[in-house]
Amino acid sequence: MRVLVWQWGRRGAGPKMAVELARGINALEGCQAVLSLSEKAEILRADSSVRNDLPFRTYTTLLSLLVRVVQAPWVVKGLAARLQRIRPDLAICAMPGPLDLIMVAALHRVGVPVVVIVHDAQAHPGDGFPGQIFLQRLLVWRADVVVALTAHVAALLAPQRCMRGRKAIVASHPPFAFEGATALARPLAHGGPIRLLAFGRLLPYKGLDLLAEALQRMGSTPDYVCRVVGKGPDAPWLRQLAAVPGVSVENRWVPEGEIAGLLAWADVLLLPYREASQSGVGAAALAAGRWVLATNVGGLAEQFRDKPQAVLCAPTVEGIAQALSQIITQPPPVPEAEENATIKADWAFMAGKLLSNVCRVLPHRAGFSAAGLKLAEPAPRTKS
Secondary structure (H helix, E strand, C coil): CEEEEEECCCCCHHHHHHHHHHHHHHCCCCCEEEEEEECCCHHHHHCCCCCCCCCECCCCCHHHHHHHHHCHHHHHHHHHHHHHHHCCCEEEECCCCCCHHHHHHHHHHCCCCEEEEECCCCCCCCCCCCCHHHHHHHHHHHCCEEEECCHHHHHHHCCCHHHCCCCCEECCCCCCCCCCCCCCCCCCCCCCCEEEEEECCCCHHHCHHHHHHHHHCCCCCCCEEEEEEECCCCCHHHHHHHCCCCEEEEECCCCHHHHHHHHHHCCEEEECCCCCCCCHHHHHHHHCCCEEEEECCHHHHHHHCCCCCEEEECCCHHHHHHHHHHHHHCCCCCCCCCCHHHHHHHHHHHHHHHHHHHHHHCHHHHCCCHHHCCCCCCCCCCCC
């Protein structure tokens, strides 16, 4: 089975998701992944092992995006010709983006069924780009199969008109593997105050205002140091955080090559979200042997409730403050970092189960069946 995996974002979780999914598919017997990324994808510079089989020229400015939209009829024709040469049996959009309808038009022209992995069923405050959810719903409408990464997202998708009465397949979200992030010292091995890390896009729904007030309640001489790292607007809650003793705010984009270093520094990853679908960085933190403190909202509850190294709390100042006090004074058992081989096996298992479920929905369209697909075995877990 030949599976095209595409994601045309230039940086962040989208291209990373596509790369790891393609690797998982390639680990399956009888399967081959064909990867399509933006020509300017950051991961191509960060990881020399990534092979961009079908590079695509995207955009860097709003003007260049408009140019690509105007060129769409000619782009679709050229892309369809390239797809004819590749002859994929199936195509998977790893994370929706602005230009995906071009790829879907080309895929339908050559008769290839389309699977779309939806990460967020609704827009989060301050997140995305204008029209993102509108374009996503058009994409979902035209997709043959829709996949969600949590039951929470699948439930939010179910009543939307773009689902046309279909049910989303629910897949898992294995941890991202970052170079060097699986050979780290154990939490608190540094011998100093506990290290707290809030990392990712610094947006309103991330609950950083709740975190600021919760940290203020910890007192003027806290037994912790906290870093807030990521890209976001110059917002009042960031200034409020920067004024808390022991807290530093680094408002900047973090390239992929620095993520392992951030996880190595941290003892605890903080996810004080007001709402969430799931957390890729949370999964990476668990795999790196870090504790996770997360609010009990949306897909986070589903993702972390069975993880002994995770602490869930109410999405309130009081709830976060109590959980912080608990994890500082009585931390959970020290977790073990997962091996790279375990993470790779997780992605192979996820890919195999996903393809098996897709085959059951589309055997008549895709020309293959679940019976001929050999699933990978789940990776054995390390003890925490």
